[in-house]
Structures are given as C-alpha cells and as structure tokens.
Amino acid sequence: MLVVDKDTFEPEVLKAEGIVFVDFFGDGCVPCQALLPHVEKFAEEYSDKIKFTKLNTTKARRLAISQKILGLPVMAIYKNGEKVEELVKDDATPEKIEEMIKRYAF
Template sequence: MLIVDKDTFVPEVLEAEGFVFVDFFGDGCEPCKALLPHVEKLAEEYGDKLKFTKLNTTKARRLAISQKILGLPVMAIYKGGEKVEELVKEDATTDRIEEMVKRYALAE
C-alpha cells in the first residue's frame, strides 16, 4: 500500500490512471487500526487491478476537509480525480469494504 500525504495525494490519487482506493485514517482512530490488516490483505489480493493508498488525516487535515472527510474511518474509491464511492464510519465494515474493492477491481 502506498502512503500518500498532502504533497503526493494529487499525483498519486487524483491524477492516477484507473481506480484508486484510499484508506483515510487517523493516529487515534481505533476502528481504522482494526480494519488495516483486512485492507492490506485486499491490497495484496487486488493490487494488480486497483491502486491502494492510505492517507493519515491527522497529518493532512486541510486535505481531508477538502475531500469532505469529516469522520473516520473512510474508505474511498477515486477515478479521474473524482470520488466515485465511499464507506464512512460504521458502514466501513470488512465485508462492505471487500464488496466495494471487488466491484471496482473486477470492473476494469
């Protein structure tokens, strides 16, 4: 998984080709930490079909707000510079994240 920050988010996510998965997390977010092993497993499994990135919103608050990230965890899919789908807070379950990843990984 590629770690992005305020300097690399635009080229790595918004200007990237194809679908990009972004795991928005924060330093004190326990649900984020609990989901990380599952997300990393999906990245290993589908990383050849979907670009996987993660952004620490604690270190990029303005960027998070500009992307309308108001609570954590948030798992989002981007394409062509636009957010096409996201799972927020209690909707970000392991099953729903996997469904979302499969939908876009198998779409290409």
C-alpha cells in the same frame, strides 16, 4: 500499500488514471487500526487491478476536509481522480469494503 500525504495525494490519487482505493485514517482512531489488517489483505489480493493508498488525516487536515472527510474511518474509491464511492464510519466493515473493491476490480 502506498502511503500518501498532502504533497503526494494529488499526483497519486487525483491525477492517477484508473481506480485508486484510499484508506483515510487518523492517529488514535481505533476502528481505523482494526480495519488495517483487512485493508492490507485486500491490497495484496487486488493490487493488480486497483492502486491502494492510505492517508493519515491527522497530518493532512486541510486535504481531508477538501475531500469531505468529516469522520473516520473512511474508505474511498477514486476513478480517474474523482471520488465515486466511499464507506464511512460504521459502514466501513471488512465485508462492505471488499464488496466495494470488487465492484471496481475488473
């Protein structure tokens, strides 16, 4: 999984061709930490079809706000630089995350 920051988010996500998964997480976010093993497993399983990245919003607040990330955790799918789907807070369950990934892993 590629760790992106405020300097690499644009080239790696917003200017990337194809499908990019972004795990928006924060320091001290317990649900984010609980989801990480699942997300890493999905990254291994689907990395041939989707690029997996993660962004620490604690270190990139302005970027998170610009992407309309107002609560955590947020799992988002970007297609050719545009956010096309996201799961927020209680909707970000391992089952729903995998369902969302499968919709774009073709």
